[in-house]
Amino acid sequence: MSSDLFSLAGRVAVVTGGAGQLGRAIVAGLEERGAEVAVFDLAADRYRVDVTDRAELENAVDEVVRELGVPHVLVNAAALDSPPDAPAEEVGPLESYPEASFDEVMSVNVKGTFLPCQLVGARMAAEGRGSIVNVSSVYGMLSPVQDLYEFRRRGGEEFFKPVAYSVSKSALYNLTRYLATYWAKSGVRVNTLTLAGVANDQPREFVEAYAERMPLGRMADVGEVVGPVVFLASDASSYVTGANLVADGGWSAW
Ligand SMILES: NC(=O)c1ccc[n+]([C@@H]2O[C@H](COP(=O)([O-])OP(=O)(O)OC[C@H]3O[C@@H](n4cnc5c(N)ncnc54)[C@H](O)[C@@H]3O)[C@@H](O)[C@H]2O)c1
Numbered sequence: 675m676s677s678d679l680f681s682l683a684g685r686v687a688v689v690t691g692g693a694g695q696l697g698r699a700i701v702a703g704l705e706e707r708g709a710e711v712a713v714f715d716l717a718a719d720r721y722r723v724d725v726t727d728r729a730e731l732e733n734a735v736d737e738v739v740r741e742l743g744v745p746h747v748l749v750n751a752a753a754l755d756s757p758p759d760a761p762a763e764e765v766g767p768l769e770s771y772p773e774a775s776f777d778e779v780m781s782v783n784v785k786g787t788f789l790p791c792q793l794v795g796a797r798m799a800a801e802g803r804g805s806i807v808n809v810s811s812v813y814g815m816l817s818p819v820q821d822l823y824e825f826r827r828r829g830g831e832e833f834f835k836p837v838a839y840s841v842s843k844s845a846l847y848n849l850t851r852y853l854a855t856y857w858a859k860s861g862v863r864v865n866t867l868t869l870a871g872v873a874n875d876q877p878r879e880f881v882e883a884y885a886e887r888m889p890l891g892r893m894a895d896v897g898e899v900v901g902p903v904v905f906l907a908s909d910a911s912s913y914v915t916g917a918n919l920v921a922d923g924g925w926s927a928w
Contacts, residue, residue, distance in 0.1 A: 814843020
């Protein structure tokens with residue numbers, strides 16, 4: 675074990691969704707701690723992968739193992755969500771939420787987390803070590819507070835934070851617990867990281883309503899997701915598995 679508990683020197687990491695808003699910060703944070711990072715993303719330069727496509731993932735994992743070695747860390751951050759300014763058909767009433775959207779969100783967020791776990795986790799288990807971090811959301815742990823979107827309904831629109839994102843993020847908790855116990859004796863730790871809203875130029879009315887509901891009184895800065903990921907990825911969390919690390923500004927505390 676390194677004398678710096680949080681060091682990732684010499685470690686290889688795969689970050690799905692690593693080209694996204696949070697993914698980019700997570701990649702930079704892992705690199706800063708010494709890891710070599712492979713980004714698996716539809717928008718990646720090097721490993722352009724659809725996380726719902728097993729064959730593409732197998733090829734990408736083979737390439738990473740050849741080029742960098744068997745990953746020590748896997749962060750699953752690829753996901754589909756509907757932002758506060760999403761188009762009308764995605765964010766209408768539950769009663770007419772499109773079945774195709776439900777299938778797509780479930781596929782990317784659940785199968786697209788399961789497959790990288792299955793393929794990378796198997797390699798890690800064969801090496802007898804590894805840490806997997808599945809990124810979930812307070813909207814997967816608790817129902818969205820639909821009142822936060824009242825400003826849109828006041829403007830005459832119908833707007834509800836959609837159901838599929840919540841359902842899909844919820845599934846990650848037991849995927850994590852299942853895998854954590856399954857691979858515990860093989861040295862692979864698996865944890866969920868639950869995050870709340872991260873500032874990203876959202877509409878002012880949304881940010882104000884969110885901040886008012888949030889004990890810390892503000893949305894997270896994107897850099898604030900790095901610490902929890904580094905903790906879970908590194909030896910600092912060597913006795914933590916099957917857990918849910920909640921970094922939500924206190925959202926779930928009341
Ligand atoms: N941003 C937030 O406020 C927030 C809050 C809580 C949880 N989260 C979670 O954090 C993670 C990252 O969120 P973000 O805000 O950076 O999202 P984002 O939309 O900026 O990034 C998601 C990335 O996933 C990639 N992606 C989507 N579908 C893919 C597929 N089929 N195959 C490969 N890559 C695919 C996209 O290309 C994108 O780069 C997500 O799991 C999200 O649910 C985000």
